[in-house]
Amino acid sequence: MTGSEVPPSFRLAYVPGVSPAKWVRIWNQRLPGIPLTLTTVSAAEAPDVLRDGGADAGLVRLPIDRTDLSAIPLYTETTVVVVPKDHVVAAVDEVSAEDLADDIVLHPLDDTLDWERRPGQPAKERPATTADAIDLVAAGVGLLVAPQSIARLHHRKDLTYRPVSDAPESRVALSWREDRTTDRVEDFIGIVRGRTVNSTRGRPPTPAQPKTERSDKGGARQKSAAGKPTGRTAGRPTGKTSGRNPRSGSGGPKGGKRGKPRGRS
Secondary structure (H helix, E strand, C coil): CCCCCCCCCCCEEECCCCCCHHHHHHHHHCCCCEHHHHHCCCCCCCHHHCCCCCCCCEEECCCCCCEEEEEEEEEECEEEEEEECCHHHHCCCCECCHHHHHCEEEECCCCCCCCCCCEEEECCCCCHHHHHHHHHHHCCCCCEEEHHHHHHHHHCCCEEEEECCCCCCEEEEEEEEECCHHHHHHHHHHHHCCCCCCCCCCCCCCCCCCCCCCCCHHHHHEECCCCCCCCCHHHCCCCCCCCCCCCCCCCCCCCCCCCCCCCCC
């Protein structure tokens, strides 16, 4: 390798709450010679990181501007409301947006949920981040509606969460610059889509291997693919006979007394 050559690598960005561990493990098994590096970025920063070449691909939250980015939706998350453990919501299994109508519901600046109309009463100020909003929930200032993985990421002993039945859900996608669909990107697409290691999608197929010719060509002609005799040998008896005289049909043993020959007609 010359000094100007850069060793191959793959850079993957991912937003908070998304865990790429399973896909990274498969990558390391299949492509041990190509290191994968991880970078955590905020949901708002992720598209620009991909556009500026800061990562080869990213695990992002939809919606994003797809003008120059490709995206493959991977899964959808349940939306939950984060509340103090002594809040009335903690006593039920699920709530609706209407159930939160009298509560202050915090709306952090990095929120990714696509609301038509947000539930609850708005706070005087919007928290800068989801982490700040979690601190305010713990302080009893309000509640937070967020994707379930975000609630797990910011887990605290004094907080809990419950599903919100009619809230918009958060979709996670794999995204990359459309004009930079490299072989490494195709490799990672295959991994997240569950393709096997032998899949040829996105790669040139392996050339067919030449068939080995049999040296005994005569023997090959005598038997068909099913193993049945063909050609001249078809219909001939093989091995020992049953002892029946094929001319007389008498079935007597060889060497027995022959009958009187019939005259020719």
